[in-house]
Amino acid sequence: MTDWVLRLIDAGGYWGIGLLMVLENVFPPIPSELIMGIGGIRVGQGRMAMEWLLLAGTVGTTIGNYFWYLVGHLLGFERLKPLVERYGRWATLEWRDVQALDRLFGKYGQIVVFVFRFLPAFRTMISLPAGLFRMGHLRFLLWTAGGALIWNIVLAYAGYLLGRNFSEIDRYVGPAATICVVAAVILYLWRLATWKPRGEAKPER
Numbered sequence: 001m002t003d004w005v006l007r008l009i010d011a012g013g014y015w016g017i018g019l020l021m022v023l024e025n026v027f028p029p030i031p032s033e034l035i036m037g038i039g040g041i042r043v044g045q046g047r048m049a050m051e052w053l054l055l056a057g058t059v060g061t062t063i064g065n066y067f068w069y070l071v072g073h074l075l076g077f078e079r080l081k082p083l084v085e086r087y088g089r090w091a092t093l094e095w096r097d098v099q100a101l102d103r104l105f106g107k108y109g110q111i112v113v114f115v116f117r118f119l120p121a122f123r124t125m126i127s128l129p130a131g132l133f134r135m136g137h138l139r140f141l142l143w144t145a146g147g148a149l150i151w152n153i154v155l156a157y158a159g160y161l162l163g164r165n166f167s168e169i170d171r172y173v174g175p176a177a178t179i180c181v182v183a184a185v186i187l188y189l190w191r192l193a194t195w196k197p198r199g200e201a202k203p204e205r
Helices: 002-026 032-044 050-075 077-091 095-116 127-132 137-194
Strands: none
Touching: 002 032, 002 050, 032 050, 032 137, 050 127, 050 137, 095 127, 095 137, 127 137
């Protein structure tokens, strides 16, 4: 993967960085740590400017996340109920859980989106519920871009400071991502096996 990312960055420059960051958020197996880290190395070599690297990476990240936001926005909160009632067992969700998430995004949506930008795997997944629960377009874009910019600064400067040794991180990024995915699958299977619907709440007397 490192060689392919290197070739695209060297051939496309800032456009290559932006494209890779879009793809990384639409198809998460491409690690942003590697993309921005290599970009930071190129800055250290004098082949890129840090400000343009950060701009390209942040715009690409925001576009990639906006794709999933739009998918959720087009599906819409109103269309969820029949899906939850029919397939909620497999999602381990009841409609009351969806309503609770809707209230959460109504109050703290921007904070949730911002914080999740720093969490592997979840930073892309959070865009879908943000769209489903009708978080404002501008609010979503601003908080996504803000979180992405901070994270990209960390990654780019790590690459800049570590130089060529940053490529060694690729040995750990793959296994770490695999561990996260396996842990998420195990957690889901455990929740699926132990989940029981609570049913409709009984009216108070």
